Structure formats: C-alpha cells, structure tokens
Amino acid sequence: MGLALDAPSFELLSGFLVIVTCSAYALGTIPTLPDPLPSTLLELETAISVFFGVEYALRLAASPRPLKTALAPQSLVDLLTFLPSLLLSLNSSLVTSLLLKLGGLSSLEAFSSLRLFRILRLQRFLVDFETFRSLEQALGFKERDITMVQLQIVRVASSLLTLLYISTGLIYATEHAANPEIPDFF
Numbered sequence: 001m002g003l004a005l006d007a008p009s010f011e012l013l014s015g016f017l018v019i020v021t022c023s024a025y026a027l028g029t030i031p032t033l034p035d036p037l038p039s040t041l042l043e044l045e046t047a048i049s050v051f052f053g054v055e056y057a058l059r060l061a062a063s064p065r066p067l068k069t070a071l072a073p074q075s076l077v078d079l080l081t082f083l084p085s086l087l088l089s090l091n092s093s094l095v096t097s098l099l100l101k102l103g104g105l106s107s108l109e110a111f112s113s114l115r116l117f118r119i120l121r122l123q124r125f126l127v128d129f130e131t132f133r134s135l136e137q138a139l140g141f142k143e144r145d146i147t148m149v150q151l152q153i154v155r156v157a158s159s160l161l162t163l164l165y166i167s168t169g170l171i172y173a174t175e176h177a178a179n180p181e182i183p184d185f186f
Contacts, residue, residue: 008138011125014055015135018081018121021048022165025115026185029172045115049085052118056082074124081118116169119162126155 021044027033028041056078063069070079125135132151136144168185175182 008134011134012138014052015122015125017048017051018118021045021081021115022119024048025169026165029176029185031183045085049082052078052082053086077117077120077123080115081121084115116166116173119165122158123162126151126158 024041024045028038028045033041056075059075059078060066060069069075125131129151132154136142172182172185176184
C-alpha cells in the first residue's frame with residue numbers, strides 16, 4: 001500500500017516540512033549561531049527541497065496533462081519550494097555565472113530569497129471546505145460542520161501570517177547588507 005500524494009496525511013507531512021524549512025531559513029540568518037548550526041540548517045533546507053522536488057516530479061508524472069499541471073498556479077508555487085534551494089546547493093559555476101551576468105551578486109541573493117515563497121504551499125489547505133476538512137481529519141479532529149465565517153477567519157489569519165513572513169524575509173534580504181539595524185530575519 002503506497003502513500004497517495006493527495007492523501008490528507010501526506011499533505012500534512014508536506015505542510016509540516018514547509019514550516020520546518022521556513023523556520024530553518026529564518027534561523028539561518030542569525031549571525032551569532034554556533035558554527036555547525038548554519039550549515040546544518042542549510043543542509044536541512046536542501047534535503048527538504050529534494051523531498052519537494054521528488055514530490056513535484058511524481059505529481060507531474062501522475063498527471064494526465066503534465067504541461068497543464070506544471071503551469072497551474074499551485075504547481076508554480078510548488079516549483080518555488082525546491083528549485084532555488086536545489087540550484088543554489090549545486091553551487092554550479094553555470095548557475096552562478098548566469099545569475100552574475102543577469103545583475104551581479106544581488107541577483108544571486110534575490111534568487112535565493114525566492115525560497116521565502118514556499119510558505120504559500122500552506123494555502124492549499126484553505127481552498128474550500130473539502131480541503132479544510134481533509135486537514136482536520138489529518139490532524140485527528142472529528143469532522144464537524146465548518147461555517148463559511150470560520151473558514152474565512154482562518155484564511156485571513158493564514159494570509160496575514162504568510163504576508164508577514166514573506167515581507168519580513170524580503171526586507172531582510174534587501175537590507176541586511178546595507179543596514180546594520182537589520183542583522184537577521186527576526
């Protein structure tokens with residue numbers, strides 16, 4: 001018996017890994033971390049990115065229309081969850097030289113900051129009543145009636161937290177080198 005990619009428990013695992021990798025990114029910006037921790041956090045991010053890459057490839061392979069699936073907004077978000085980390089971890093001269101030709105080191109940092117958008121994967125739990133109900137089941141809650149107001153409140157809270165995370169990360173990515181008042185993500 002295999003694990004279905006759209007099973008609530010698999011989606012929950014995927015959501016948990018998003019939270020872990022987003023936390024690893026934020027913690028990795030702290031300049032005073034003890035020496036092995038920053039590289040360990042980067043390796044953790046890379047390993048989770050590999051997981052997301054394999055999941056993405058399996059979803060495309062299982063799709064009856066892979067090109068249409070690849071161009072869907074959720075698939076583009078999924079692509080952003082693993083591609084920047086994998087390309088940066090390759091540290092290949094081709095990727096580095098291409099990004100440097102496109103605009104210098106800031107392009108390399110901008111490309112790296114695309115990892116912030118992986119938090120958007122959590123929005124897939126709040127598409128409609130059915131996806132939210134699947135999340136409840138995966139978390140072990142009893143199925144109950146969800147009102148539109150409750151779902152909207154959760155959507156607003158999730159959107160605000162997502163916006164806060166992405167904007168904080170973008171401010172850090174653009175300002176930390178020039179502004180000593182912004183030494184880390186936090």
